[in-house]
Amino acid sequence: MYSKMEVIVIKQLEERIQSEGRVLGEDILKVDGFLNHQVDPHLMRDMGQAFAERFATSGITKVLTVESSGIAPALMASLALGVPMVFARKHKSLTLTDDLYTAKVYSFTKQVENQISISKHFLDKNDRVLIIDDFLANGQAVTGLLEICQRAGASVGGVGVVIEKRFQRGHELIVDQGIPLLALASIAGFEDGHVVFSHEGE
Numbered sequence: 001m002y003s004k005m006e007v008i009v010i011k012q013l014e015e016r017i018q019s020e021g022r023v024l025g026e027d028i029l030k031v032d033g034f035l036n037h038q039v040d041p042h043l044m045r046d047m048g049q050a051f052a053e054r055f056a057t058s059g060i061t062k063v064l065t066v067e068s069s070g071i072a073p074a075l076m077a078s079l080a081l082g083v084p085m086v087f088a089r090k091h092k093s094l095t096l097t098d099d100l101y102t103a104k105v106y107s108f109t110k111q112v113e114n115q116i117s118i119s120k121h122f123l124d125k126n127d128r129v130l131i132i133d134d135f136l137a138n139g140q141a142v143t144g145l146l147e148i149c150q151r152a153g154a155s156v157g158g159v160g161v162v163i164e165k166r167f168q169r170g171h172e173l174i175v176d177q178g179i180p181l182l183a184l185a186s187i188a189g190f191e192d193g194h195v196v197f198s199h200e201g202e
């Protein structure tokens with residue numbers, strides 16, 4: 001069941017996907033106009049609010065994501081929840097000198113394996129985490145973040161994604177572990193280059 005607020009945000013997001021999204025090949029959606037390149041701050045704010053309301057009573061102390069496209073929705077959710085946001089880094093940096101939690105993540109869109117890292121300073125056993133990402137496909141990015149939480153001894157209160165592709169494995173992978181999942185737009189499939197939404201969560 002979606003709340004009234006979620007229904008409004010979902011409608012807004014679906015309209016943007018329908019009007020601006022481009023289907024690439026069999027299973028990729030390009031939404032560079034508001035999420036993956038240019039960012040719409042009003043839509044991000046509303047989506048952050050929706051994530052925050054859904055997980056308001058989950059005891060969240062930190063929002064976790066992976067750079068770079070997860071940062072905008074994660075930041076808005078963290079602002080609405082009043083907790084910090086931490087993004088896992090994909091690239092080694094001269095400034096990343098702390099002790100790190102790491103996990104390997106196979107990138108669905110880039111088809112390469114990345115090592116993602118989070119400093120041990122910013123996650124520990126007292127944390128309860130909300131994981132946020134832009135897309136949920138096969139669940140590799142979320143799985144990498146779950147592994148890092150496990151290594152840190154942090155608990156996970158939920159996962160929020162802007163867009164899930166319901167026909168890929170990620171959704172089951174998360175809910176089968178008993179982790180609450182909120183996907184704002186749920187795509188059942190692509191037909192002739194058009195997006196077909198799934199409304200099974202209503």
Ligand code: 5GP
Pocket residue numbers: 027028029030031036069106107108109133134135136137138139140141142170
């Ligand atoms: P997963 O790890 O769940 O297999 O894939 C999720 C990650 O791959 C997301 O962080 C996102 O960056 C990227 N991704 C997966 N599918 C899509 C897609 O259809 N469009 C875009 N723009 N990114 C995607």
